[in-house]
Amino acid sequence: MLTSSRPQVEQWQAFRDRVRDAGRDERALLLATASDQIRRDVLTMIERAGLGHVGGDFSVTDILVTLYASVLSVAPAEPDWPDRDRLILSKGHSAAALYATLASCGFFPATELATFMAPLSALSGHPDRTKVPGIETNTGPLGHGLPIGVGTALAARLRNSPARTVVILGDGELQEGSNWEAAMCAGHHRLGSLTAVVDRNGLQQGARTEDTNALEPLADRWRSFGWSVAEVDGHDHAALAEVFAVRSDRPTAVIAHTQKGRGVSFMTDRVEWHHKVPSRDELALARAELSR
Amino acid sequence: MIESTPVRPATDRRTMFDCRQAFAEQLAALARVDERVVAVCNDSVGSSNLAGFRDEFPDRLVNVGIAEQNMVGVAAGLANGGLLPFVCAAAPFLTGRALEQIKADIAYADRHVVLCGMSPGVAYGQLGPTHHSIEDLSWLRAIANLPIVVPADPAQTRAAVRWAASADGPSYLRIPRSPVPDLFGPETTLEPGRFVPLTEGDDVTLVAAGTLVWRAVEAATLLRHEGVSARVLAAPFVEPLDEAAVIAAARETRGIVSVEEATVSGGLGAAVAGVAGRYCPTRVRVLGVPGVFAPTGDVEFLLRYFGLTATGIADAARAVLADAAR
Numbered sequence: 001m002l003t004s005s006r007p008q009v010e011q012w013q014a015f016r017d018r019v020r021d022a023g024r025d026e027r028a029l030l031l032a033t034a035s036d037q038i039r040r041d042v043l044t045m046i047e048r049a050g051l052g053h054v055g056g057d058f059s060v061t062d063i064l065v066t067l068y069a070s071v072l073s074v075a076p077a078e079p080d081w082p083d084r085d086r087l088i089l090s091k092g093h094s095a096a097a098l099y100a101t102l103a104s105c106g107f108f109p110a111t112e113l114a115t116f117m118a119p120l121s122a123l124s125g126h127p128d129r130t131k132v133p134g135i136e137t138n139t140g141p142l143g144h145g146l147p148i149g150v151g152t153a154l155a156a157r158l159r160n161s162p163a164r165t166v167v168i169l170g171d172g173e174l175q176e177g178s179n180w181e182a183a184m185c186a187g188h189h190r191l192g193s194l195t196a197v198v199d200r201n202g203l204q205q206g207a208r209t210e211d212t213n214a215l216e217p218l219a220d221r222w223r224s225f226g227w228s229v230a231e232v233d234g235h236d237h238a239a240l241a242e243v244f245a246v247r248s249d250r251p252t253a254v255i256a257h258t259q260k261g262r263g264v265s266f267m268t269d270r271v272e273w274h275h276k277v278p279s280r281d282e283l284a285l286a287r288a289e290l291s292r
Numbered sequence: 293m294i295e296s297t298p299v300r301p302a303t304d305r306r307t308m309f310d311c312r313q314a315f316a317e318q319l320a321a322l323a324r325v326d327e328r329v330v331a332v333c334n335d336s337v338g339s340s341n342l343a344g345f346r347d348e349f350p351d352r353l354v355n356v357g358i359a360e361q362n363m364v365g366v367a368a369g370l371a372n373g374g375l376l377p378f379v380c381a382a383a384p385f386l387t388g389r390a391l392e393q394i395k396a397d398i399a400y401a402d403r404h405v406v407l408c409g410m411s412p413g414v415a416y417g418q419l420g421p422t423h424h425s426i427e428d429l430s431w432l433r434a435i436a437n438l439p440i441v442v443p444a445d446p447a448q449t450r451a452a453v454r455w456a457a458s459a460d461g462p463s464y465l466r467i468p469r470s471p472v473p474d475l476f477g478p479e480t481t482l483e484p485g486r487f488v489p490l491t492e493g494d495d496v497t498l499v500a501a502g503t504l505v506w507r508a509v510e511a512a513t514l515l516r517h518e519g520v521s522a523r524v525l526a527a528p529f530v531e532p533l534d535e536a537a538v539i540a541a542a543r544e545t546r547g548i549v550s551v552e553e554a555t556v557s558g559g560l561g562a563a564v565a566g567v568a569g570r571y572c573p574t575r576v577r578v579l580g581v582p583g584v585f586a587p588t589g590d591v592e593f594l595l596r597y598f599g600l601t602a603t604g605i606a607d608a609a610r611a612v613l614a615d616a617a618r
Contacts (some may be wrong), residue, residue: 082374130402136372138401141392147362148397151369151377154354158330159374178393181362188357 002108002122002132004077009106012068012076019069024238027070031237034104035065036290039263041100041113043286046277049117051125055260055273057097059201059234060089060168063256064101066240067166076106079133083161086136086152090145091170091199092126093275099123099132107134143176145169146196150182153194153251164193166244172204175213180225186251187226194251195244196227199234201260205274222253234258264289308471312410314446315467316341318453319378323349326457328376332367334360340380340410360385364393364407371403376457383409383425383466384416391431398462399438406456411469413503413553414586414594421585430558432464433531439463439484440531442552442560444505447476448528455482470503470553470591475526487534493523496609497541501527501552501560504579508551510602515609522609530560538567547575547612551605553595556580575615577608 019030038061046052068074072085089098096116103110108122115121122131126140137148149167156163169179186194198218202208209215219229228248232239234256243254260274261267264286267278278286323329323345330352331345337355346353354370356363360381367377379386386409387394398405409428416423432440441456441463443449449467456463475490487499491512500508505526512522523545525537530552541548548568550561561578568574579599586594595601599608 086372128400137368138396141396143361144365144393144397147365147393148369148372150362151366151371152373153369154366155370155373155375158351158370161373163373165369178361178365181356181359182365185356185359185362185366 001130002112004079004133005106005109006077007106008103008110009076012105016069028238031062031065031069034069035062035237036263038065038097038100038104039290040287041103042096043278043283043290045096045100045113045116047283048114050277051117052096052277053093053275054278055203055267055270055275056091056094056170056199056201058262058264058267059258059260060091060094060199061097061263062235062237063168063197063199063240063258064097066237067244068101068105070241071244072166074105074134076134079107083163085163086149086165088136088139088145088149088152088165088167089127090139090167091142091173092139095123095125095127098127098135102132102134105134108132142170142173143178146179146182149194149196150186150191153186153191154189156193157191164195166195166197168197168199170204171198171200171202171215172209172212174198174215174218183222183225183227190226190249191251192247192249195254196251197254197256199258200255201258203260203269203271203274207271219253219255226250228252229255231255231257235262306473308473309446310471311443311446311449311468312341314449315408315453316344318450320345320348322453322457323352326376328374329457330354330370330375330377332356332363332370332377332379334358334363334381334385336381336410339382340408342380360389361393364390365397367405368393368397368401368403371405376404376406378406378408380408380410382423383412383428384423387425387428387431394432394438395435399435402437403462404460405462407462407464409464409466412466413470414581414591415469417590417594418588420588424586426553426555426581428466429530429552429554429560430562433558433563437462438531439529440466441482441528442466442501442530443468443528444500444502444526445472445475447474447478447480448482451480451482452528466502468503472503473506475506475509482528484529485532485534486529487525487527487537490524490526491522493521494545495521496613497523497525497545497548498605498609499525499527499538499541499548499550499560499564501530503553504551504600507600507602508605511605511609514602514606520609520613527560530563533563533567535567535571538564539571542568542572542574546616547577549577549579549605549608549612551579551600553600554580556582575612577612579605579608
């Protein structure tokens with residue numbers, strides 16, 4: 001099991017304070033800059049590993065950065081703190097973005113990112129909670145996160161804990177029926193502490209979701225299961241933070257409209273970048289675009 | 293040595309029990325002293341005998357409805373939140389429908405969740421192969437970090453619940469519905485990787501799990517009347533296996549008969565044969581359901597049909613000894 005990095009935790013706490021105290025424009029710039037850094041870290045991880053899921057990493061990056069920099073109540077030096085908020089990355093193939101974000105919070109040393117998918121690394125291609133602090137559950141097969149999030153939300157209710165649960169779902173993943181078992185259950189129990197964020201980038205591994213097994217009308221589907229629904233630009237940090245600040249007595253689905261490969265022009269909204277590994281020239285171009 | 297008393301079927305002289313009752317009583321007793329204990333079920337309050345638990349602890353029963361994947365995921369989440377979930381559902385649907393959740397959310401994620409498969413084997417009788425849970429042992433033995441407990445009577449069922457609560461990790465309990473007599477005392481305990489010897493013997497070994505343990509004891513009695521001494525081992529843990537007991541049986545007796553209410557492909561018998569083959573090759577005869585879907589019939593009919601009776605077990609033991617004598 002990896003352990004926390006105290007200097008990095010302090011740096012992250014200072015960053016959270018700056019974000020909290022900043023005006024809207026400055027906050028937007030701080031968070032966008034942090035997202036660029038995460039995306040550059042992800043590129044380096046994928047470059048070293050020769051493997052990865054860059055498209056989905058980049059569509060979810062701004063959501064992860066917003067949550068860890070301004071929303072979630074977590075303690076990287078005490079990852080098992082009982083009243084922590086739970087972040088469950090159901091689309092576990094975006095592990096690189098999650099690892100880079102957790103490292104930026106100090107859950108483990110950032111130097112560890114260099115081992116991504118290397119033999120015997122704690123940082124597997126999909127997250128393993130028994131090796132990496134800050135990971136709440138092992139994901140990888142799709143459709144697993146939301147049932148577990150229903151369980152953590154029920155546990156918080158039973159234990160009178162203020163903990164909230166945020167589950168990040170891929171949009172293609174919603175084709176798995178287990179999500180709808182969980183959605184029905186959360187609606188039935190009116191789990192107001194549960195938020196499902198749909199990373200709505202419109203693409204799944206092989207094609208557009210709407211050309212594969214259509215999800216629309218997606219908001220209506222969540223509403224019909226008893227959920228509140230918010231739609232937001234999933235790359236607008238300020239708008240995301242505002243949506244996450246709204247609490248409901250029902251579970252909330254945040255449909256975050258995103259783009260796969262966001263941040264790098266030639267990857268954006270391109271299905272082939274689901275898990276393509278960039279060439280040396282493409283890496284240089286991508287890094288240049290991510291250095292503002 | 294031949295006994296003078298006539299052999300009678302066990303059902304003639306013993307009271308038989310459905311272990312779900314003992315399970316529910318022990319779970320409620322545990323819940324009274326451990327506030328982490330919650331029950332999770334799939335509209336299975338009746339079939340898991342949880343009505344008493346529900347009435348006593350209404351807030352601590354999570355009934356997700358007919359949705360097994362969600363049920364197991366919810367249990368993983370409850371464990372993440374510091375609770376100790378007992379997932380109670382008919383074994384075929386718990387294991388078949390939610391197999392990937394059991395693998396990824398419980399075993400791989402190392403969650404202290406107790407999966408309780410009710411009415412395993414052919415306990416649903418005439419309801420047919422969709423409702424029989426004979427594959428569960430093969431499926432679950434293939435998953436790492438998942439002890440498999442197959443109690444044989446009410447006392448061992450209670451001990452299984454206590455052990456699973458104290459284990460600090462995942463487990464699967466296979467709770468019998470087909471009637472079994474008392475075999476063990478109320479103070480019996482379980483130890484992972486340990487069989488429980490029931491009779492001494494050095495001609496042949498009968499190793500049995502769950503509902504068939506008492507029939508193996510009956511088979512040993514039948515054999516004893518013929519001058520054959522059979523060592524009977526109860527296997528409350530199919531995983532981890534008591535390798536030392538298997539090796540000793542292979543060394544000290546002329547062959548092994550395994551018997552379980554499960555497919556022969558990957559359960560107790562396959563595990564025993566694997567260990568014997570690796571360390572001390574001997575004759576192993578694996579009794580169970582042999583790679584077919586069961587025909588229509590009640591439980592007793594099906595057990596007889598597949599030779600899972602005292603007579604069938606004794607026949608297999610004689611065949612093993614005949615092979616050994618060749």
